[in-house]
Amino acid sequence: MMGSKLTLNGHPFQIIGVTPASFYGLEVGQKFDVAIPMCSQPVFSTKGPLTDNPVAWWIATVGRLKPGWTVERASAQLDSISPGIFAATVPGQYDAIDKKITVRSI
Amino acid sequence: MTAPCFPDKSKPAGGASAVTTWQRPDGRTAYRNLERPALWRAAIAKKSGIRNSGNPNPRARHRCEYDHLPTAGCSTFAHPAGKGSASNWPSFAIVNSPHCCNGNHYSTNAALTGALWNLLRDQQKAFSQIAAWAPDRFNLGQGGEARYADALMVSGEFLRCTWRTATPGAAHIPGG
Numbered sequence: 001m002m003g004s005k006l007t008l009n010g011h012p013f014q015i016i017g018v019t020p021a022s023f024y025g026l027e028v029g030q031k032f033d034v035a036i037p038m039c040s041q042p043v044f045s046t047k048g049p050l051t052d053n054p055v056a057w058w059i060a061t062v063g064r065l066k067p068g069w070t071v072e073r074a075s076a077q078l079d080s081i082s083p084g085i086f087a088a089t090v091p092g093q094y095d096a097i098d099k100k101i102t103v104r105s106i
Numbered sequence: 107m108t109a110p111c112f113p114d115k116s117k118p119a120g121g122a123s124a125v126t127t128w129q130r131p132d133g134r135t136a137y138r139n140l141e142r143p144a145l146w147r148a149a150i151a152k153k154s155g156i157r158n159s160g161n162p163n164p165r166a167r168h169r170c171e172y173d174h175l176p177t178a179g180c181s182t183f184a185h186p187a188g189k190g191s192a193s194n195w196p197s198f199a200i201v202n203s204p205h206c207c208n209g210n211h212y213s214t215n216a217a218l219t220g221a222l223w224n225l226l227r228d229q230q231k232a233f234s235q236i237a238a239w240a241p242d243r244f245n246l247g248q249g250g251e252a253r254y255a256d257a258l259m260v261s262g263e264f265l266r267c268t269w270r271t272a273t274p275g276a277a278h279i280p281g282g
Binding site: 027036090 | 267
């Protein structure tokens with residue numbers, strides 16, 4: 001399988017590795033057959049890349065805290081950078097209220 | 107009875123436009139490219155048991171099951187609970203905005219736009235590893251009948267963050 005190719009919506013991709021069959025990703029009840037780089041999204045887009053769309057809320061995120069950091073401390077740090085991030089990226093018609101990013105443990 | 111084709115472009119009862127839905131293999135309905143009217147959002151929120159949340163996907167109510175995943179130590183990001191939301195459930199404050207509902211709400215857990223993700227990744231200081239993903243579905247066929255694969259679009263740190271290394275199973279494709 002390694003090195004072989006498959007096509008996704010007509011676009012060729014080379015397989016460079018496989019994950020354990022027991023790994024279903026991070027969404028309960030879901031699975032995935034292939035994982036592809038997020039930066040390849042524009043090649044599948046027919047209406048412009050989602051990567052550049054300021055109102056396309058399509059990305060879920062996950063992270064590992066650095067040693068010594070807590071969820072509360074991480075949220076506080078994100079609180080501090082959220083205003084600038086939202087001001088730079090979110091269109092003006094959206095409310096300013098609650099424009100901040102918080103952290104939840106999983 | 108034949109399952110609906112993918113995608114089945116339809117409109118929810120009560121109006122709205124530009125809504126794409128399709129029937130998942132497990133029988134549930136998935137939604138894409140949403141421009142959701144308030145009534146429809148309310149109906150979905152009621153159906154999913156999430157009060158005042160704009161998240162259209164019923165799977166959101168299963169978020170507590172993350173505790174069972176082998177990803178202890180990971181954290182997810184979400185906008186804070188909006189006014190009136192149940193405190194234990196994430197909600198998307200911008201979606202709750204009266205001026206909102208023109209966004210494309212893709213992933214079950216989608217919380218960020220591409221630009222937000224880029225700046226968050228670059229400016230955060232709390233995480234040694236930070237990764238992003240978004241589910242999608244692609245046709246494996248090269249003509250003829252379509253055969254769809256469930257896909258994850260992932261950032262370069264995704265597998266490292268989830269502590270997974272390459273062994274037999276699902277395919278992983280280069281880049282990131």
